[in-house]
Amino acid sequence: MLSETPILSLDNLSKTFTLRPAFGRATKVHALRNVSLDLMPGRALALVGESGSGKSTVGRMIVGHHTPTSGRILFEGQDIAELTTRADQMRYRQAVQMVFQDPFSALNPAHTIRHHLLRALSLHQPEADPETALRMILEDVELDPTSTPAKFPHELSGGQRQRVNFARALAVKARLIVADEPTSMLDVSIRKSILGLMQRLKDEHGLSLLYITHDIATAEYLAEDTAVMFRGQVVEKGPTAEVVGAPQHGYTKLLRAAVPDPELRLTGSDAGFAAEARQVRDLSAHPVRALQEVSPGHLIAEHAEAAHA
Amino acid sequence: MSALLSVEGLRVDYLTAGEPFTAVRDISFEIQPNEILGLAGESGCGKSTVAYALMRLHKPPALVRRGRILFEGRDVLSFSDKDLRAWRWSEVSMVFQSAMNSLSPVMTIFRQFYDMLRAHGPITKAEAQDRTAHMLEMVGIPADRMHSHPHQLSGGMRQRVALALALTLQPKLIIMDEPTTALDVVVQREILQEVLRLKDELGFSVLFITHDIALMAQISDRIGIMRAGEIVEIGTAAQIVTSPSHDYTRSLWEAMPILAKRPKGARHAV
Ligand SMILES: Nc1ncnc2c1ncn2[C@@H]1O[C@H](COP(=O)(O)OP(=O)(O)O)[C@@H](O)[C@H]1O
Ligand SMILES: Nc1ncnc2c1ncn2[C@@H]1O[C@H](COP(=O)(O)OP(=O)(O)O)[C@@H](O)[C@H]1O
Ligand SMILES: [Mg+2]
Ligand SMILES: [Mg+2]
Numbered sequence: 001m002l003s004e005t006p007i008l009s010l011d012n013l014s015k016t017f018t019l020r021p022a023f024g025r026a027t028k029v030h031a032l033r034n035v036s037l038d039l040m041p042g043r044a045l046a047l048v049g050e051s052g053s054g055k056s057t058v059g060r061m062i063v064g065h066h067t068p069t070s071g072r073i074l075f076e077g078q079d080i081a082e083l084t085t086r087a088d089q090m091r092y093r094q095a096v097q098m099v100f101q102d103p104f105s106a107l108n109p110a111h112t113i114r115h116h117l118l119r120a121l122s123l124h125q126p127e128a129d130p131e132t133a134l135r136m137i138l139e140d141v142e143l144d145p146t147s148t149p150a151k152f153p154h155e156l157s158g159g160q161r162q163r164v165n166f167a168r169a170l171a172v173k174a175r176l177i178v179a180d181e182p183t184s185m186l187d188v189s190i191r192k193s194i195l196g197l198m199q200r201l202k203d204e205h206g207l208s209l210l211y212i213t214h215d216i217a218t219a220e221y222l223a224e225d226t227a228v229m230f231r232g233q234v235v236e237k238g239p240t241a242e243v244v245g246a247p248q249h250g251y252t253k254l255l256r257a258a259v260p261d262p263e264l265r266l267t268g269s270d271a272g273f274a275a276e277a278r279q280v281r282d283l284s285a286h287p288v289r290a291l292q293e294v295s296p297g298h299l300i301a302e303h304a305e306a307a308h309a
Numbered sequence: 310m311s312a313l314l315s316v317e318g319l320r321v322d323y324l325t326a327g328e329p330f331t332a333v334r335d336i337s338f339e340i341q342p343n344e345i346l347g348l349a350g351e352s353g354c355g356k357s358t359v360a361y362a363l364m365r366l367h368k369p370p371a372l373v374r375r376g377r378i379l380f381e382g383r384d385v386l387s388f389s390d391k392d393l394r395a396w397r398w399s400e401v402s403m404v405f406q407s408a409m410n411s412l413s414p415v416m417t418i419f420r421q422f423y424d425m426l427r428a429h430g431p432i433t434k435a436e437a438q439d440r441t442a443h444m445l446e447m448v449g450i451p452a453d454r455m456h457s458h459p460h461q462l463s464g465g466m467r468q469r470v471a472l473a474l475a476l477t478l479q480p481k482l483i484i485m486d487e488p489t490t491a492l493d494v495v496v497q498r499e500i501l502q503e504v505l506r507l508k509d510e511l512g513f514s515v516l517f518i519t520h521d522i523a524l525m526a527q528i529s530d531r532i533g534i535m536r537a538g539e540i541v542e543i544g545t546a547a548q549i550v551t552s553p554s555h556d557y558t559r560s561l562w563e564a565m566p567i568l569a570k571r572p573k574g575a576r577h578a579v
Contacts, residue, residue: 050493187351188520189564214493221566245569258494259568262526262550266498268505274449277495 005077006038007176007208008062008096013071015057031057033232034071034288039176039225044202044209046219046240048255049229055212058229059178062210063098094124097169101181103161106168107153113164114149120171133171140205141167141197159190166197170205177201180212195222217259220244228252230284234291238298249300250280311382312339313481313514314363314401319376321358321367332358334538335375340482343508345515347529347546349522349561355538356518360486363516364403365393380482399429402475406487408467411474412459418445418470419455422477429478444473448503465496472500476507484516489524501528522561526550534558 015032032054039045047055060066062073064080073080075092083089100106107116114134121133138145141163153161162182169177179198183191195218201207211223219226219240226244227237228251236249247253254277286303293299321333332355340346348356361367363378365385378385380401388396405411413421422441426432432440442452448469459467468488475483485504489497505528508515519525525532526546533543534557542555553559 050495189351189561192564192566195566215566217566217568220568254495256568258498260494260521260524260527261568262523264527265546266502266505266527268502268507268509270502271506273502274499277499 004040006074007041007076008037008039008210009072009074009077010035010037010058010062011072011074012036013058013061013073014069015054015061015066016069031232032061035229035232035234037227037234037237039208039210041175041208042202042206043225044198044211044223046211046213046216046223046226047229048213048216048219048226050214050255052231053229054232055214055229056180059098059180059210059212062178063096064093094172095175096178097172097174097176098178098180099162099165099169099182101184103158103165103182103185104153106165107161109153111152112149113151113153113156116164117149117167117171120168124172137167137170140170140201142193143167157190158186159194162186162194163197166201169207170201174207176208176210178210178212181214182211183218184214191218192221198222215259216244216255228255230281233288233301235284235288235301236299237291238295242295242298248294248298249284251284254280312379313342313344313381314340314516315377315379316363317377317379319359319362319378320374321355321362322372322374324370324372329372331374332371332538333362336535336538336540337376338533338540338543340514340516342481343512343514344531345508345517345529347522347525347532348516348518348535348540349520349525349532350535351520351561354535356520356535357486359535360403360484360516360518363484364397364401366397366403394428398425398475398480399478400480401482401484402478402480403484403486404468404471404475404488406490408459408464408471411471412467414459417456417458422455422474425474425477440477444477445470447476447507448473465492465500468492468500469503472504476511476513479511480513482514482516484518486518487520488517490519490521497524504528522549523565523567534561 013032013035017029017031018026019029020026035058037045047058049055057066061068080092083092117134117137118130121128121130125133134149135145138148143160143163183194186194198209199222202209211219213219223240225238226240227234228243230251236243236247236252243252244256247256283303286305288301289304290302291299292302317337318335319333320331320335322329322331348359350356358371362373373386419438419441423434423437426437426440441455445452445455450466450469454462462470489500517525517529526549529546531543531545532549533540534555536557541557542553549558553562
């Protein structure tokens with residue numbers, strides 16, 4: 001149902017940071033350039049790209065840690081800059097929760113898991129019986145509801161802490177979770193189970209996900225839609241099956257080709273990849289002039305200078 | 310063919326408060342000349358402890374309790390400090406996960422090459438500069454960057470510099486401990502192809518350590534799978550990929566989301 005209203009839309013979003021060193025001239029970092037994305041309700045949109053490409057900046061602007069330099073963020077069609085009443089702002093802040101890469105960062109080491117979750121529950125689900133709600137939420141994120149509440153964050157493994165962070169999003173009745181590389185600090189063997197958890201939150205609780213990652217294999221696993229960023233611009237977006245399965249933009253192709261494939265032996269005589277990488281990076285850094293629709297909903301960037309190449 | 314490195318029953322303990330913690334449990338393996346041996350396993354299984362012990366760079370509370378490390382038949386554990394200084398970097402060198410562990414943040418790149426070269430024989434500053442320029446160019450870094458400090462380079466460039474430094478004295482073995490884990494996949498691929506090219510050109514062996522077994526399978530000749538201080542399985546890369554014999558190896562494969570098949574014959578992009 002493409003006519004449905006996106007739960008979240010980024011409309012031509014740009015962000016420029018100005019760095020003012022103690023000495024010397026201020027420099028500008030164009031972290032995001034005219035980013036437009038739609039996230040449909042109950043789906044996952046993966047935002048992939050190398051480090052420094054602007055993924056976290058997108059996430060932080062959505063949750064209000066940064067304000068856009070230009071462009072708009074629409075939540076269910078409503079510009080969040082125009083949420084003027086405190087009640088509306090609170091509702092938005094509750095509906096959109098962020099889970100960070102470092103599973104420790106959002107947890108207070110001095111408080112038990114019970115404390116973290118009951119606080120969230122009492123603020124956002126005051127009508128519910130706290131103990132019952134606590135138990136249900138822990139079960140939802142596959143944590144032992146008996147032993148977990150009394151524990152402190154440091155008594156849990158990284159994967160368990162990340163589950164607590166998702167539990168907290170459930171406790172506040174979030175509708176959209178921005179998950180910024182939620183598995184990249186975890187052991188390989190538990191990454192897939194966290195991806196599985198996110199999948200269940202989406203499929204069983206109807207949550208929408210913005211899944212930020214540098215790993216397109218996990219995007220393919222979790223997300224219906226994928227957008228690829230390079231140097232602050234979206235270079236390709238559309239259904240994951242097409243963007244990851246049959247990429248059309250040079251940078252996405254490069255990214256896909258670089259994912260380690262155990263059946264592809266690397267050799268020292270293949271200089272093609274490095275030459276390709278250099279060329280594609282140069283081309284892809286140019287401003288995006290237009291997005292071209294190569295098949296329904298699948299768009300690739302046309303870069304300004306590329307037209308003359 | 311006799312092994313370049315042979316490790317026999319190596320055991321490493323950490324002497325912490327209370328019971329000593331055995332991080333490496335009587336492991337044995339060999340590395341042949343010109344071979345890439347991969348050592349894979351989850352974080353905490355003891356990979357870095359092995360790497361440091363092999364170079365005798367381990368520090369207290371780590372203690373080698375048992376076993377032998379033979380390098381071309383010589384007993385590394387009985388080397389004097391002087392033997393060790395001469396052996397390290399010239400016959401065996403190391404690249405760490407973060408180039409910041411291989412490189413000093415306070416010295417220029419050139420200074421670090423110069424110090425290492427001087428420690429292994431007489432060399433003039435001009436000669437050292439030529440040598441540094443050559444090594445940097447070999448890993449794809451413009452020679453004039455030798456006057457930069459490490460923080461002035463990108464992560465990928467720093468890791469290339471660390472690799473160049475490790476190759477300078479033409480060692481027979483390079484230990485690489487998660488050399489590309491902190492890098493993006495495209496940069497990772499570029500650097501590993503560079504390593505393979507240099508290996509073809511110069512000839513050396515590699516102990517390649519990573520938690521990413523798919524990556525390991527792409528470049529290793531043989532792979533050892535480590536769990537909780539032990540090597541549970543060791544075999545050719547093809548065997549570990551297509552017919553792992555240990556349940557743990559199978560579980561490592563199952564734990565990773567792997568991309569759906571790429572089109573056949575697509576060796577690289579575009
Ligand atoms: N608070 C900030 N101040 C200045 N520059 C920033 C800030 N946050 C991010 N940047 C810069 O913006 C760019 C995008 O960063 P980021 O969004 O963190 O990328 P990613 O999450 O894809 O790694 C980078 O060049 C980064 O250095
Ligand atoms: N300095 C130390 N003191 C005590 N224990 C340590 C120390 N360094 C590492 N260990 C322990 O030894 C084990 C192996 O660590 P390490 O070799 O770093 O594993 P890997 O490189 O595979 O991640 C881990 O359980 C780790 O906690
Ligand atoms: Mg980030
Ligand atoms: Mg390690």
